[in-house]
Amino acid sequence: MNLLHPASWHDYELLDSGNFEKLERFGKYILIRPEPQAIWERALPDQEWKRLAHAHFSREQNDKFRFTDDVKGGWKKLKEIPESWQVTYQYNQLNLTFRLALTGFGHVGIFPEQGENWNFIYDTVQRWKLNKPRVLNLFAYTGAASVVAKSAGADVTHVDASRPGLNWANQNMVLNNQDNIRWVYEDAFKFVKREVKRGNKYNGIIMDPPPYGRGPEGEKWTLQEQLNELVKFSRELLVDKQSFFILSMYAVGLSATVGRNVVLSHFTPSETEFGEFYLHSKQGKDLPMGTFVRFRNF
Numbered sequence: 493m494n495l496l497h498p499a500s501w502h503d504y505e506l507l508d509s510g511n512f513e514k515l516e517r518f519g520k521y522i523l524i525r526p527e528p529q530a531i532w533e534r535a536l537p538d539q540e541w542k543r544l545a546h547a548h549f550s551r552e553q554n555d556k557f558r559f560t561d562d563v564k565g566g567w568k569k570l571k572e573i574p575e576s577w578q579v580t581y582q583y584n585q586l587n588l589t590f591r592l593a594l595t596g597f598g599h600v601g602i603f604p605e606q607g608e609n610w611n612f613i614y615d616t617v618q619r620w621k622l623n624k625p626r627v628l629n630l631f632a633y634t635g636a637a638s639v640v641a642k643s644a645g646a647d648v649t650h651v652d653a654s655r656p657g658l659n660w661a662n663q664n665m666v667l668n669n670q671d672n673i674r675w676v677y678e679d680a681f682k683f684v685k686r687e688v689k690r691g692n693k694y695n696g697i698i699m700d701p702p703p704y705g706r707g708p709e710g711e712k713w714t715l716q717e718q719l720n721e722l723v724k725f726s727r728e729l730l731v732d733k734q735s736f737f738i739l740s741m742y743a744v745g746l747s748a749t750v751g752r753n754v755v756l757s758h759f760t761p762s763e764t765e766f767g768e769f770y771l772h773s774k775q776g777k778d779l780p781m782g783t784f785v786r787f788r789n790f
Contacts (some may be wrong), residue, residue, distance in 0.1 A: 493748055494767030497778070498607030503579035506604075507544065508776040510534030515541050518592055518600060519579040524548040525598055526565075527779065535776035546573040549598040567594050578667070583611050586643055589667045590636060592661065599633045601660060605769040605781035609698070609738055610640045616696065616736045616788055619711035621645025625734065628687075630680040631705075635673070636662025637698050642670050646696065651676040651683050653707045679707025681722055688728045697726050702739040715743050720754050727758040735789045736762075740769075742782035751785040761787035 498504075504516040516523050524545045530570040534541070542548075551565035578594035579602075580616040582586055592601045627637045627646040634657055638650040642665070650673050652658055660674050665673050676683060680701070701722070705713040721740070730737060737759065739751050752766040770778045 494636060494765060495770060496608045496767060496784075497770050497772045498605055498771075500581065500583040500611060502582065504604040504607075506771040506773040506776075506779060508534055508536045508541070508773060510776060511778045514771075514779060515545065516604075519577060519636065521546045521573050523600070528553050528757060529780055530777075532777055535773075542570065546571040547594060549594075551598065565598060566596070567598075574633050581607065581610070583607075583614060584652065586614050586640065588636075588639060588643065588657045589664075590639075591663050591667060592636075602636055603633075603700075603742075603781070605702070606740065606772055607638065608769060609740065609784065609786070610637060612738065612786060613637060613640050613696070613698065613736075614644045617641055617644035617646045619735050620695065623695075626693070627696040627698065628694045630684070630697070630699040632661065632698075632703045633657050633698075633700070635664045637700075639664050639668050639670065641696065641698075642673055643668065647672075647674075649674040649676060649694075651678060651680050651707065653677070653679050653711075670683065670742055679709070679711040679713070680714065681718060681725075682707065682711060684722060684725045684729065688725050692729065693731050694729050695734055696736045696738075697729055697730055698738045699726070700742075703743040715741070716746070720757065723754050724758050729761075735787055736787065738784065738786040740782055746783065748783035748785065751783055755785045757786075759787070760790055763787060 503519045507515040510532050513524055514527040522544045548568045578589050590602055625646050627641040627648050629650045632650040632652045638648045642648045667676045701716045702714055741751055748766045748768055764787045768783050769781045771781055772778050
C-alpha cells in the first residue's frame with residue numbers, strides 16, 4: 493500500500509491542522525476549513541491561525557462529506573479576499589489554471605490531494621495521445637481531471653449531476669484555452685449503464701464518488717451499496733489495452749483495501765497501485781485525504 497502526497501503544487505500548501513480544522517494556502521489566500529479527521533493538537537497557536545487566515549468556514553454540524561446539499565455553516569472573512577481567484581498547477585509540460593471560489597459548502601473548487609492522480613492521468617494519456625484516447629470522468633465536479641486529460645490529448649466526457657459544477661468545469665476549460673469537452677448532466681450510475689447498452693468504449697475511466705448523493709432526477713447514490721455494481725458496469729466500458737482506471741474515495745472508515753477488493757473483483761490488471769493520499773505539512777501533522785486504486789493496461 494502506497495502513501496502519496498501531491499508534491500507538484502506551488503500554489504497550494506497545508507500550513508497546519510488540528511482541532512477538527514485545517515489551515516491551507518491557496519495561491520495568495522489562506523483559509524481555515526473543517527477537517528473531521530484532524531483530531532490532534534495544532535502545531536501553531538490559535539492566534540497564529542487567526543492572524544494568517546483570510547477567511548474561516550465553520551459548520552453547525554460535524555459533516556464528514558465533501559459535497560452535500562445539507563451542510564449548514566458559512567464563511568467569515570477575516571481579511572479582504574475576493575469571491576473568486578485563480579491558482580496554477582505545473583507538472584512536466586502541464587501548465588494549468590483553475591478557478592477557485594468561496595462556496596456555501598465550504599469547498600473552493602479543487603481537492604489538492606488529487607494532484608497525484610492528475611500526474612498519473614497526464615503521463616498515461618501522453619503515451620497514447622496519437623491514438624486520441626477516450627477518457628470518461630465520473631462524478632467529475634469542477635473538472636480538474638477533465639482539463640488534465642484534455643491537455644494531454646484525450647477526448648474527454650465529463651459527467652456530473654450538478655449544474656453549478658458543470659458550469660465551473662466549463663470555466664476551467666476556457667481558462668486553459670481548451671474546447672470540445674463533452675458535458676453530461678446526468679446521474680453517473682445511470683449514464684454508465686446506458687453507455688454499456690450503447691456499446692461505447694473508453695481508454696480511461698476516472699471516478700471520485702461521494703459517500704452519498706442525488707442525481708438530477710432525485711436518483712439516490714450510496715457508495716457502500718452501489719460502488720461494486722458501478723465498477724462492474726465500468727468494466728464493460730474499458731478497453732483491454734492502452735487503458736487506465738482510477739477510483740478515489742473520501743469515505744471516512746473505508747480503507748484502501750476496500751477499493752482494491754472492489755476493483756479486483758471485476759478487473760484483472762497486470763499491476764495495481766492502491767493506497768492513501770495525504771497532505772504534507774511542514775509545521776504540523778500529515779493529513780490523510782482519502783484512498784485511491786488505479787492501474788494501467790499497456
